[in-house]
Amino acid sequence: MNACLRSVLSSGIQIDYNIFILDNASTDGSVDLIQKEYPNVILLKNPKNVGYAKGNNIAIQKSSSDFILLLNPDTIVLNNSIQKMIDFINTNKSIGILGCRVIKPNGDLQWDSCGTYLTPLMFFIKESGLEKMIPSNRVLGSRLLTHWRRNSTRDVDWVSGACMLIRREVVESIGLLDDRFFSYMEDVDYCHRAHKKRWGIRFLHTAEIIHDSGASWKQRSDIHLLTSLISDKLYLHKYYGLSGAFYFKITYFIGCFFRLFFNILLKNRNRARDHYRTIIWAFTGRI
Numbered sequence: 328m329n330a331c332l333r334s335v336l337s338s339g340i341q342i343d344y345n346i347f348i349l350d351n352a353s354t355d356g357s358v359d360l361i362q363k364e365y366p367n368v369i370l371l372k373n374p375k376n377v378g379y380a381k382g383n384n385i386a387i388q389k390s391s392s393d394f395i396l397l398l399n400p401d402t403i404v405l406n407n408s409i410q411k412m413i414d415f416i417n418t419n420k421s422i423g424i425l426g427c428r429v430i431k432p433n434g435d436l437q438w439d440s441c442g443t444y445l446t447p448l449m450f451f452i453k454e455s456g457l458e459k460m461i462p463s464n465r466v467l468g469s470r471l472l473t474h475w476r477r478n479s480t481r482d483v484d485w486v487s488g489a490c491m492l493i494r495r496e497v498v499e500s501i502g503l504l505d506d507r508f509f510s511y512m513e514d515v516d517y518c519h520r521a522h523k524k525r526w527g528i529r530f531l532h533t534a535e536i537i538h539d540s541g542a543s544w545k546q547r548s549d550i551h552l553l554t555s556l557i558s559d560k561l562y563l564h565k566y567y568g569l570s571g572a573f574y575f576k577i578t579y580f581i582g583c584f585f586r587l588f589f590n591i592l593l594k595n596r597n598r599a600r601d602h603y604r605t606i607i608w609a610f611t612g613r614i
Contacts, residue, residue, distance in 0.1 A: 328357050332365055334404040341410055345369055347386035348400075351376040357400075378509035379488065387503060392495065397514075399489040401539040408534035412492045415531050423497040423526025424518055426486020427534035428477050437538055438462075438471040441483040441530045444519060445470065445512070445562055447574040454582025456589055483530045484522065488514030490536045500524050505565075512558035516565070549601040556605060556614050579614070 328348075335346065346368045350358050352375050361370050371385055383397055394413060398404070408427055416425045429440035443449070449470040452458050462473035472483070491514060501520045504513050518528045556579065563571035583605060590599035608614050 328400045330403050331400050338404045338409050339407040347389060349382040349386050351382050380504035380508050380513040381506035384503040384506060395493045397488050397491045402489055403537040405535045411534045412531060416492055421527045422529050423494050423521045424528045425492040426530050427490050427536060428532050429487060429489060429536055429538045432537055432539055436477055437540055438473050439487055441486045442471045443469055443484045450559060451578040451582055454579055455585040477532055480532050481530055483528055485515040485518035486530055489538050497521050497526055507561055508558050511555045512562045516562060549604045552601050552605055553608060
């Protein structure tokens with residue numbers, strides 16, 4: 328959080344802006360730090376963790392600016408990237424949502440910075456592990472566009488909510504984030520809804536952040552996996568109806584057994600354990 332705030336405040340933003348922080352019942356001392364070190368930040372506190380989408384909605388409703396930047400607290404903004412994004416979207420009036428290049432702390436690309444809409448077929452490729460086997464393949468890597476090195480600016484289906492610049496008119500046109508998504512897929516869904524209203528979704532390669540992806544989930548990778556699967560199921564049901572939800576179940580069981588087998592074969596006990604647990608959860612109705 329501290330590194331994120333420092334990077335924003337030193338990123339050379341040339342317009343007036345407010346910073347809203349929504350605290351989802353954290354217990355790590357973040358609230359005290361913000362109140363002490365950043366008195367000009369607008370702190371909104373929830374008595375319980377309401378999730379990413381609902382938390383952001385609270386802040387969006389409090390703001391009145393022409394643009395809204397959703398930014399994860401585990402990110403660091405690089406090279407005046409926020410101002411670059413503002414300048415770009417200001418000169419491209421058809422663009423409703425803009426994303427940026429995302430890298431890991433070790434300098435590697437984070438592939439889920441943007442991609443194409445999740446379909447039942449893509450869900451199978453993802454859950455079976457085929458997506459990671461040949462990421463450069465245009466079919467197997469199509470969900471996250473892993474054949475493309477993020478070295479150009481282009482239109483995409485969605486950009487990551489880790490750093491997403493939204494035009495105010497988009498919010499007025501399609502409303503807030505769907506808070507049924509507790510975590511994951513709310514960004515894909517929001518871009519999907521915006522695209523249906525003919526707003527452009529674009530990836531800007533000259534803007535960049537560092538993202539310590541999943542830092543808050545590292546102690547409970549099984550819960551992380553469960554949350555992600557629930558969001559995938561909700562998305563497929565939302566856009567493909569009952570057939571999408573049914574296909575999710577069938578695809579998940581087949582794909583998960585694939586991954587369980589490969590992780591056992593590779594002696595990756597932690598991942599094998601996680602997939603075994605999600606199979607049990609699926610059988611018992613938690614997914």
